[in-house]
Amino acid sequence: MSxxxxxxxxxxxxxGWRSITLVVVAILAVVVVGALIVTLGEMDRQRDRALAAQxxxxxxxxxxxxxxxxxxxxxxxxxxxVISGDQALGQLYFDDWRRxxxxxxxxxxxxxxxxxxxxxxxxxxxxxxxxxxxxxxTALNTNYGRNSQALSRYYAIRKGAAMRAMxxxxxxxxxxxxxxxxxxxxxxRAAVTxxxxxxxxxxxxxxxxxxxxxxxxxxxxxALAERTVARAEAEAERERxxxxxxxxxxxxxxxxxxxxxxxxxxKMDAVGKLTGxxxxxxxxxxxxxxxxxxxxxxxxxxxxxRAEVARHIDSAxxxxxxxxxxxxxxxSFARETAIDPVPIHAAALFTDVADLLDRTLGDxxxxxxxxxxxxxxxxxxxxxxxxGLVNLAxxxxxxxxGRGTLTLRAEARRLGIADAGDLSPGDYLSIAxxxxxxxxxxxxxxxxxxxxxxxxxVGKGTGLGLSQTFAFARQFGGDVRIxxxxxxxxxxxxxxxxxxxxxxxxxxxxxxxxxxxxPGRSLSxxxxxxxPRVLATTIGALNELGHRPVACGDPLDAAGAIAAMPGCDLIxxxxxMPAKTGPExxxxxxxxxxxxxxxxxxxxxxxxxxxxDLAGRPVxxxxxxxxxxxxxxxxxxxxxxxxPERLIAAE
Numbered sequence: 289m290s291x292x293x294x295x296x297x298x299x300x301x302x303x304g305w306r307s308i309t310l311v312v313v314a315i316l317a318v319v320v321v322g323a324l325i326v327t328l329g330e331m332d333r334q335r336d337r338a339l340a341a342q343x344x345x346x347x348x349x350x351x352x353x354x355x356x357x358x359x360x361x362x363x364x365x366x367x368x369x370v371i372s373g374d375q376a377l378g379q380l381y382f383d384d385w386r387r388x389x390x391x392x393x394x395x396x397x398x399x400x401x402x403x404x405x406x407x408x409x410x411x412x413x414x415x416x417x418x419x420x421x422x423x424x425x426t427a428l429n430t431n432y433g434r435n436s437q438a439l440s441r442y443y444a445i446r447k448g449a450a451m452r453a454m455x456x457x458x459x460x461x462x463x464x465x466x467x468x469x470x471x472x473x474x475x476x477r478a479a480v481t482x483x484x485x486x487x488x489x490x491x492x493x494x495x496x497x498x499x500x501x502x503x504x505x506x507x508x509x510x511a512l513a514e515r516t517v518a519r520a521e522a523e524a525e526r527e528r529x530x531x532x533x534x535x536x537x538x539x540x541x542x543x544x545x546x547x548x549x550x551x552x553x554x555k556m557d558a559v560g561k562l563t564g565x566x567x568x569x570x571x572x573x574x575x576x577x578x579x580x581x582x583x584x585x586x587x588x589x590x591x592x593x594r595a596e597v598a599r600h601i602d603s604a605x606x607x608x609x610x611x612x613x614x615x616x617x618x619x620s621f622a623r624e625t626a627i628d629p630v631p632i633h634a635a636a637l638f639t640d641v642a643d644l645l646d647r648t649l650g651d652x653x654x655x656x657x658x659x660x661x662x663x664x665x666x667x668x669x670x671x672x673x674x675x676g677l678v679n680l681a682x683x684x685x686x687x688x689x690g691r692g693t694l695t696l697r698a699e700a701r702r703l704g705i706a707d708a709g710d711l712s713p714g715d716y717l718s719i720a721x722x723x724x725x726x727x728x729x730x731x732x733x734x735x736x737x738x739x740x741x742x743x744x745x746v747g748k749g750t751g752l753g754l755s756q757t758f759a760f761a762r763q764f765g766g767d768v769r770i771x772x773x774x775x776x777x778x779x780x781x782x783x784x785x786x787x788x789x790x791x792x793x794x795x796x797x798x799x800x801x802x803x804x805x806x807p808g809r810s811l812s813x814x815x816x817x818x819x820p821r822v823l824a825t826t827i828g829a830l831n832e833l834g835h836r837p838v839a840c841g842d843p844l845d846a847a848g849a850i851a852a853m854p855g856c857d858l859i860x861x862x863x864x865m866p867a868k869t870g871p872e873x874x875x876x877x878x879x880x881x882x883x884x885x886x887x888x889x890x891x892x893x894x895x896x897x898x899x900x901d902l903a904g905r906p907v908x909x910x911x912x913x914x915x916x917x918x919x920x921x922x923x924x925x926x927x928x929x930x931x932p933e934r935l936i937a938a939e
Contacts, residue, residue: 320493327490331483338476345465345472348398348405352458355391358384359454363446366423370430370438378427385420392416395461405464408457415453422448577604612911629668629764631787634661634698634719641674645681645694652691655681661698666717666784668764676757680721680780687725687778695722701783711767715786722779728772757782811857811925814850816840816873817889818865822910826860826889826917833918843873850877856884858925863890863900863907871902887924 362384369377392413399405422445429438445451581604587597638657645655677696684694699718703711757780758768765785772778813830815837817823823839830837840849843865850856861870868876870888877884888902891910908920 316493320490323486323490327483327486331480331487334476334479334483338472338479341472341476342469344398345469348395348465349462351391351395351398352462355388355395356455356458358388358391362388363423366427367442370426370435370442373430373433373435378430381423381427385423389416389420399461402464402468405461408460408464412454412457412461415450415457419448419450419454422450577608608911630670631665631667631789632670632673632717632784633663633665634659634717637670637673637677637719638696638698640670641677645678648678649681649685649694650690653685653688654693656693656695658695658697660700661717662700664700664715664717665787666764666766667787667789668760668784672760676760676782677719677721679757680782684721684723684725684778684780687727688723689725692724696720697722700786703783709767711765711783715788716766716783717786718781718783720779720781722777724777727774727776727778728770729774733770733772811835811921812853812855813837813858813860813921814840814846814853814856816843816846816859816861816865816870818842818862818867822862829914829917830860830921832914833921835921843868843870846873847877850881850884856881858921859884859886860921861886861888863888863902869900871900874903885924885926887920 362381365377365381365384368374369381392409395412396406396409399409426438426441426445429435429441581601584597584601584604586592638659642655642657649655681694685692688694697718697720699720701716701718703713703716705713708714761768761782761784766783769781769783770778771781813835815823815826815830817826817839818841820841823841827837827839837860838849838853840846843861844867846859846861850859859874861873863870865873870886874886886905888905888907889910889912890907906920906924908916912920
């Protein structure tokens, strides 16, 4: 065998012995450390047991002393009560004696593990009961005014057998606890002495293992080195994971930015479609208006039949009315319309919209009304509700390609917690519009309430219908629910909270009855309007109605104009004007004209509710007809200025 091979064998043997030594030393170290841990733990447990036993004995002695003090206070209070007859002292005696009983109950619980003490507790409880009966009899005599008898009895029982029995039992309990405390303390000290000796032996063994620990140092350093390498690798992996997470976050943010840009692009596209739809509708209406007026002019110039001229004028009037209705729909969608909530019953509502739906939907659609509302009413804006029903009906007609059955069903529904959803449980008036059309796919259903969303071709719809109806329902505390599927039609249900202030048995009319002007009565009216054309038109309309209007083109001149009038029965004023608003102008009039009724006229629906206080005065919307103006004047002239604000429709 060569020297190299011998060296290798020796190195292998040394390495083996070193490994065996390290294993043995490690085992011994583990054994010593384990024994030391067990010993120290036993010391801690013995100390804790001794301390717990001491605390237990001290608790019992404290309760005993407290009980003795409570009994003494109770009897002293009874003595003062017997002497003075003061009921407060009698109450103190009773409370302290009750607390003494509670202390005995606590002693009973604390001595559950000591049979000897249990016997003393039983004796104590029996003596307490007898003593309590003696004291109670004394207190009862005092309570009935027999103080002399009570006092003699009190002195007779001061050193009674029951009291001595209680003191003996309490003293015995304390003596037993002191004896137990001494015994437990002796046992704890002996145990600590033993465990201390064992700990010293183990410490000596630990010192003997120091050399083994030194031998283990190399192995420990190597292990630490390996652990350091592993930790470095783990740190590198964590950094790579953080970099990946950062990259994912950046990519997600970029996708969100792109999504926002896409949504903005879709919004702009929707605005373009909306503009096209509105332009299409307005061009049709303007064509009707201009054509009718031009044909009327030619007919007048050529001496045509008056009936023919009147037909052209009626056609232009209808086009203007439709344009005004579209404007109100747009303003209502923008939530600028002044709200006029009134009680609405399904029967009256169906009567009002029946003719409107018949003209709007055409002969190909059969409209069926079903009223099962049991007379329930909802409080909402009538114009907005009718507009919403018309929008839903038009959508249903388009879904049925102009032919089918449209059912409007009103029900009285009570929603519980399970089916209320976002609404509050309670009573609701349900109005469902069901069609026999093609239904909606899930992707369309998810977007039906989005503003400007429509499946109709460009120029054929604005996408305001369902979103406007949804906004209306939420505005009055309700909701819109849709039940649909491809091939089985669509049911749109409008839920509005029930108006409990209205008696269900007697529905009130929805529309406000038109006020009629007294025949031959002519009113002196001040008209304040900054637009010369509107001012001239209004003056002409008032002259046509037989009134005596006075024109004022600047709200700053209104005070002088009304002062120059021999009398003023009504002020008709625009709301928004450059120098002053209509309400500001009215508020600045002399006090002599403070009681003059006021009718506000506005072309901007937001005027009635967007930060301008109209002081409850009625409002007439532009454009208006002669009939609407006559109705508004009659209503305003007979209305107190402090009454509720009302919005008078233009039709």
